[in-house]
Amino acid sequence: MIGVTSMQEMTQEVIRLTLSDKTASIEEILGDSIDVQRRDFMFCGNPDYPGCCYSIDGLADAAVIDAALKALVVSGTELVDEPALLATAEEILSCLMFNAAVRACSTLAAGIERILSGDTLVLIEGVEQTLLISSKGWKDRSVEEPASENNTRGPRDGFTESIRTNTALVRRRIKDPMLRMEGMVIGTRSKTDVNIAYIQDLVKVGLVDEVKQRLSRIKIDAILESGYIEEMIEDAPFSPFNTLQSTERPDKVASALLEGRVAIFTDNTPVVLIAPTYFWQFIQAPDDYYNRYWVGTFFRMVRYIAFLISLTLPSIYVMLVSFHHEMIPTSLALTIASGREVVPFPVLLEAVLMELAFELMREAGLRMPKPIGQAVSIVGSLIIGQAAVQAGLVSPFMVIVIAITGISSFAIPSYSSSLALRIFRFPLLIASGTLGLLGFSGMFFILLLHALSIRSFGEPYLAPVSPFQQEAQRDMIVRMPMWMLDARPDFAQDTKRMGEHQKPQVPKEQKP
Amino acid sequence: MKRWLCLFISFIPLLLLTTSCYGLQQINELAIVTAVGLDVGKAPGSVKLSVQIIRPADARGQTGAPAGGTGQPIYSVSAEGDSIFDAIRNLGHFTSRRVYWAHNFLIVMHESYARRGIADMIDFFTRNHELRMNTWVAVTPDAPDEVISTITGLEVVPGQAVDRLFRNIQIVGLAPASDMRSLEEAFLSPSVQPVLAELKLVKRGISNKKPEEHGSIKQVELAGAAAFNKDKMVGWLSSIETKGAMYFLQKLKSGIEVVSCPQSKDQIVTLELKDIRLKVTPSYANQVPSFDIRMKLQADVVENDCGAPITEIREATERTLKEKLALHIEKAVARAQHYHSDFLKLADVFRNKFPVEWQTLGTDWNAVFVQAETTVEVEATIESTVLKAAKQEVK
Numbered sequence: 001m002i003g004v005t006s007m008q009e010m011t012q013e014v015i016r017l018t019l020s021d022k023t024a025s026i027e028e029i030l031g032d033s034i035d036v037q038r039r040d041f042m043f044c045g046n047p048d049y050p051g052c053c054y055s056i057d058g059l060a061d062a063a064v065i066d067a068a069l070k071a072l073v074v075s076g077t078e079l080v081d082e083p084a085l086l087a088t089a090e091e092i093l094s095c096l097m098f099n100a101a102v103r104a105c106s107t108l109a110a111g112i113e114r115i116l117s118g119d120t121l122v123l124i125e126g127v128e129q130t131l132l133i134s135s136k137g138w139k140d141r142s143v144e145e146p147a148s149e150n151n152t153r154g155p156r157d158g159f160t161e162s163i164r165t166n167t168a169l170v171r172r173r174i175k176d177p178m179l180r181m182e183g184m185v186i187g188t189r190s191k192t193d194v195n196i197a198y199i200q201d202l203v204k205v206g207l208v209d210e211v212k213q214r215l216s217r218i219k220i221d222a223i224l225e226s227g228y229i230e231e232m233i234e235d236a237p238f239s240p241f242n243t244l245q246s247t248e249r250p251d252k253v254a255s256a257l258l259e260g261r262v263a264i265f266t267d268n269t270p271v272v273l274i275a276p277t278y279f280w281q282f283i284q285a286p287d288d289y290y291n292r293y294w295v296g297t298f299f300r301m302v303r304y305i306a307f308l309i310s311l312t313l314p315s316i317y318v319m320l321v322s323f324h325h326e327m328i329p330t331s332l333a334l335t336i337a338s339g340r341e342v343v344p345f346p347v348l349l350e351a352v353l354m355e356l357a358f359e360l361m362r363e364a365g366l367r368m369p370k371p372i373g374q375a376v377s378i379v380g381s382l383i384i385g386q387a388a389v390q391a392g393l394v395s396p397f398m399v400i401v402i403a404i405t406g407i408s409s410f411a412i413p414s415y416s417s418s419l420a421l422r423i424f425r426f427p428l429l430i431a432s433g434t435l436g437l438l439g440f441s442g443m444f445f446i447l448l449l450h451a452l453s454i455r456s457f458g459e460p461y462l463a464p465v466s467p468f469q470q471e472a473q474r475d476m477i478v479r480m481p482m483w484m485l486d487a488r489p490d491f492a493q494d495t496k497r498m499g500e501h502q503k504p505q506v507p508k509e510q511k512p
Numbered sequence: 513m514k515r516w517l518c519l520f521i522s523f524i525p526l527l528l529l530t531t532s533c534y535g536l537q538q539i540n541e542l543a544i545v546t547a548v549g550l551d552v553g554k555a556p557g558s559v560k561l562s563v564q565i566i567r568p569a570d571a572r573g574q575t576g577a578p579a580g581g582t583g584q585p586i587y588s589v590s591a592e593g594d595s596i597f598d599a600i601r602n603l604g605h606f607t608s609r610r611v612y613w614a615h616n617f618l619i620v621m622h623e624s625y626a627r628r629g630i631a632d633m634i635d636f637f638t639r640n641h642e643l644r645m646n647t648w649v650a651v652t653p654d655a656p657d658e659v660i661s662t663i664t665g666l667e668v669v670p671g672q673a674v675d676r677l678f679r680n681i682q683i684v685g686l687a688p689a690s691d692m693r694s695l696e697e698a699f700l701s702p703s704v705q706p707v708l709a710e711l712k713l714v715k716r717g718i719s720n721k722k723p724e725e726h727g728s729i730k731q732v733e734l735a736g737a738a739a740f741n742k743d744k745m746v747g748w749l750s751s752i753e754t755k756g757a758m759y760f761l762q763k764l765k766s767g768i769e770v771v772s773c774p775q776s777k778d779q780i781v782t783l784e785l786k787d788i789r790l791k792v793t794p795s796y797a798n799q800v801p802s803f804d805i806r807m808k809l810q811a812d813v814v815e816n817d818c819g820a821p822i823t824e825i826r827e828a829t830e831r832t833l834k835e836k837l838a839l840h841i842e843k844a845v846a847r848a849q850h851y852h853s854d855f856l857k858l859a860d861v862f863r864n865k866f867p868v869e870w871q872t873l874g875t876d877w878n879a880v881f882v883q884a885e886t887t888v889e890v891e892a893t894i895e896s897t898v899l900k901a902a903k904q905e906v907k
Contacts, residue, residue: 321539326614326642330546330672333539333615338572340540347538436535 019125022108023052026121029112030054036115041069043124044076044083051124053133059118061137064099068120068133071097089129101134113191140165146248146270148415153290158248159270163193166265166272169250170197174257178202181265184215186229190222193267194229197253202260204276204491207457211262211275226266226273236454240420242282243456245274247414251286260492262457276457276491280465280476282417283307288479296479304477306411309404311421314351315432315440317401322347323436335397342392348433350394354402355425357384362406459491540568543609546586546671547618549656550633552625553592553599559625559632561599562590562657564671565607571668585668588661596636613642617671619649619692620656620711626738626745634699634743637692645692648678650711651738651745659711662732670732674711677734681762686735686754688761699743703859703877707761710736710748741853741878749847756844759790759807760856769811771836773818774828781829782815783894794862796869801862802885805841812896826894834890841888852878 017025023038030036035057043049051072055065076083076096086092089104105111106129111121118136143165146158159166167181178200186194194215198208214233223229226246235243247253248270253263256274264273283303288296320328321336328336343350361380365373385403388394405425412418424447431439454461464472471487474480486498549562564586571585589606593599603611619637621630637643652659660670667673681689687709688694698706717729737749737757749757758764766786773779788809795802811833818825848856859877863870873880 322536325537325539325542325544325612326644328539330544330615330617333544334566334568334571334669337539337542337544337566337568338570340538341569343540346536434536 019050019052019123022123022130025108026054026112026123029108030115039065039069041073043072044080045073046083049083049125051122053120053122054115055120055135056115056118059116059138060120060135064133064135064137065120068097068099068102068122068135071099072122072124084126087127089127089131092124092127093131097131097133099133103132104129105132106130116191143169149247149249149252149413151285151287151290154286155249155251157250159250159272161268161270163195163265163267166250166270167195167197170253170257170263173250173254174199179257182208182212184212186215186218186220187223188219188221190224192223194223195265197257197263197265199257199260202258202488202492202494203262204260204458205493207260207262207276207491210457211264215264223266225269226264226271229264229266230273235456239450239454240423241279241451241454241461242417242420243275243277243454243461245277245281245414246271246416247274248272249286255286255289258497259488276455276459277461278456278459278463279417279451279461282414283412285413289482293479293481300479301477303411303413306408307421310406310409310412310418311424312428312440312444313405313408314355314401314425315428317398318347318351318429319432319436319440322433336395339395339397343395344393346433347398348430350398351402351429351433352426354384354394354398355429358402358406359422464489537610537612541609542612543587543607544568544612544615546615546669547620547660547674548616549590549620549622549660550596550625551622551656552628555592555594558592558594559596559599560590560592560657561596561603562588562660563603563611564588564660564669565609565611566669584663586661586663586670588657590657596632613640614644616643616647617675618660619647620659620674621649621651621708622656623651623653623738623745625656626651626708626740629743630740630745631699631743634692634696638696643692645696647692648675648709649690649692649695650674650687650709650734652711652713653748654711654713658730659713659732662713662730664731665717665729674732674734677732678709681734682764683766684734685758685762685764685767686751688737688754688758690737698740698855701859703854703863703874703881704857705742705853705855705878706740707749707757707853707855708738708740708745709734710738712736739848739851739853739855741851746851746853749844752840753844753847756840756842757848757856759788759841760792760844760858763790764788768814769833769836771829771832773820774825774832775818775820779817779819780815781813781818781825783811783829783833784814785892786810786812792858792861794858794865796862796866800883800885801866801873801880802887803845803858803861805845805886805888807837807841807888807890809837809890809892811892811894813894822894830892830894833892833894837890837892838888841890842886845886845888849882849884852882854878854881858884 037055037057037060039053041051041053043051053065053068079096080086086095093102093104105114111130111132114132115121118138120133120135122131122133140162141160143157143160145156157169159169171179176199180198180200182196184194184196185191196208196211196215215229218229218232220228220232230242230244230246231237245256253272253274257263262275264275266272284300285303288300291299321340325333345353361376361384364376364380368376385399389396389399409418409422412421428440428443428447431443435442451462452466460467463469464476469490472489475485483498483502483504486496486502488495488497543565545563545565547564551560551562552558553560565588567583567585567587570583589603591599591602591605593602600611619633621633637647638645662670664670664673667676678689681687688707690708695706695708698704712733713730714733715729716727716731716733718727719725719729735754736751737754738745739747739749765788766784767788768782768784770780770782773781786809788807791806793804793806795804813822816822845856848854854877858881859874863874
């Protein structure tokens with residue numbers, strides 16, 4: 001084991017050591033891990049110039065290493081008579097190597113970091129610097145349709161665990177030279193690649209600096225998922241609302257970049273973060289724009305209704321049935337009363353029980369092995385939907401209310417934000433079950449005030465509804481035709497995205 | 513800051529505990545009243561109150577859950593007390609659930625109760641926060657507890673059946689749509705007097721099992737009206753008087769009328785009245801108000817048994833129709849004057865036209881109204897013969 005300070009001293013200094021010293025220190029730092037590959041060779045076939053290359057088995061592509069060794073040994077023997085002529089790393093890589101990505105590296109620390117990222121480090125006796133061959137070649141999941149964000153019309157590709165694939169997917173959509181990707185490494189042990197993507201002449205002024213500053217503040221051992229980053233940089237750390245949008249869809253990221261937002265890619269996860277975020281983005285789906293605007297508007301309205309239902313329906317039902325019976329139309333009141341005739345629990349308890357049962361079913365369905373998934377859904381729905389009603393434990397009306405609420409919560413495109421709504425349902429439910437309309441409205445206002453108070457990277461969370469922005473209303477409750485959506489959000493540097501008179505015109509009939 | 517936050521957070525559960533769910537009442541723990549009957553009690557000055565309470569499990573039948581037994585959809589009980597509220601409290605001796613009034617459809621009073629005075633009823637039913645002002649109010653010559661507990665054939669809940677009857681008044685036009693709002697309005701007015709609809713039991717229902725009894729099952733009928741002076745009922749209106757009064761009270765736009773043919777009294781022609789417009793113009797001379805009542809309407813022939821094409825009998829039929837309608841209106845006005853009760857709201861018309869004269873006359877309007885002269889003029893035109901046209905030589 002080697003001390004941290006001495007390791008830093010040793011690896012920071014420019015390498016003036018002999019090959020054996022270098023290999024000794026590398027092996028001391030890396031230990032004798034089984035996946036560290038060492039390959040010795042003779043530079044230009046000359047025994048006076050021994051060389052050595054390091055790579056990690058499984059991360060490095062063997063074919064790339066083969067090609068490098070072929071260049072250094074075979075081609076070197078053929079082309080170079082005297083290895084001493086190629087005394088520096090730059091000369092070797094410019095005269096001898098035919099790999100696309102090779103660079104010289106002067107410190108061992110950087111070299112070791114690159115080895116652990118999948119590159120190959122080449123050391124040659126008598127050459128001060130080392131050569132780093134980019135040889136990343138591990139097994140990747142292929143680009144597949146994202147499982148949690150589906151649509152009927154639009155691209156089917158989703159992000160993967162590889163950050164380069166992910167940035168490439170966005171780059172393919174925006175072939176703009178102004179699209180910038182800035183790299184960053186976070187995590188003292190995981191050394192996770194984090195990329196910040198933005199379009200330089202669109203992005204909100206100062207946003208990139210703010211994102212970079214917040215990211216560089218993170219001091220953590222490892223980043224395993226973008227959720228780690230999200231929690232470390234968000235604006236309202238105590239709020240159940242998520243102030244960063246997370247998505248697996250490259251088209252969503254591309255559209256966010258085109259609106260002047262910033263995307264944060266994290267290696268090893270398909271989930272990309274987008275900032276700043278408005279609350280309403282969670283209710284909007286890419287389909288709204290890909291389908292024609294009538295359809296888009298209609299689906300969007302359905303989703304707003306789903307949002308309201310999933311937040312308030314159980315509370316309103318509990319409130320009406322236990323406090324405000326006069327607000328229910330008589331016939332409906334009788335039907336509800338007849339269904340509740342034999343139910344032994346108060347409505348509030350009934351609702352909480354059913355909500356819990358529903359959450360149990362959802363969670364169990366998510367966690368359990370796929371082959372037995374059907375068993376749980378059959379048993380769960382039978383028990384809750386049929387047997388509980390027949391046994392007189394819950395009223396049929398409550399089953400309907402909870403079922404509609406459940407379905408509505410699944411209609412919200414962003415799964416992570418539908419979870420936040422799910423959490424908000426319980427305080428609302430308890431408040432309206434104990435204090436009636438007073439409790440419901442009180443709790444609703446507390447939630448509303450909270451949502452109004454938070455910001456996402458300087459943008460008000462409930463914009464463009466509050467503060468009201470006239471221009472943005474075209475793409476808020478309704479989705480206006482594409483030729484009317486000619487503006488970017490206010491915070492973008494250039495808010496005009498469309499030429500004049502884009503509405504298609506019927507050509508005037510030409511006389512023969 | 514942190515201390516305040518901790519305090520605040522610890523107060524929230526306390527707050528919820530101290531509320532003890534004030535006002536919490538499960539819907540299935542309520543006795544939902546859909547009709548109330550008021551009658552004079554046995555003891556002098558007392559009130560006999562009968563209520564129709566829904567039994568939801570039986571009113572709605574099997575809804576998936578096991579229902580609480582199979583039986584009658586309603587549960588009717590009555591109680592007596594010194595006042596209405598006292599009687600309601602006495603209901604609590606045998607109703608196991610809290611009596612809940614917000615879904616009440618109907619208040620029906622017995623004639624003797626109405627003649628004794630309904631000021632207490634108006635006060636109670638407008639003062640209580642649970643009761644609604646759109647509840648229908650009616651008077652019955654039969655026992656009100658029997659009226660409210662009579663199951664009608666079509667609706668499960670009798671109160672709902674009467675509610676539907678009241679809602680169809682514009683079509684049937686045989687009784688005023690009197691609810692708590694109109695009653696309160698007329699009661700508070702110094703000049704206009706209340707008029708309430710009449711409900712009575714008639715043997716009209718034919719039993720499917722015993723059709724040979726020719727309609728022995730009692731049904732609730734909504735027809736006729738009761739006139740009031742201040743809070744006391746003064747008498748009934750006949751069906752013709754009610755018809756005449758309906759043009760004033762409900763601003764009826766349509767109706768039907770059967771008139772005899774010009775050539776023979778035995779044969780009849782049935783007319784459907786449309787676009788009825790009633791205009792009352794008051795005038796004032798020699799300390800006596802007079803009212804010029806003009807009615808304009810169009811009529812369609814819907815049934816012609818005269819044996820003559822309409823072109824031949826049009827004028828004569830128009831004349832008979834005019835006379836008949838004028839008679840209805842005259843009778844209604846005469847009845848109002850007879851009862852010293854201006855339920856036709858002529859006072860409002862007069863006051864709007866002569867606000868200065870009203871200052872002196874209004875104090876004793878009932879006496880002045882009795883002397884008022886009325887002229888009735890009806891303009892009726894028979895326009896359409898519906899599908900049968902004279903040109904094609906069909907009658």
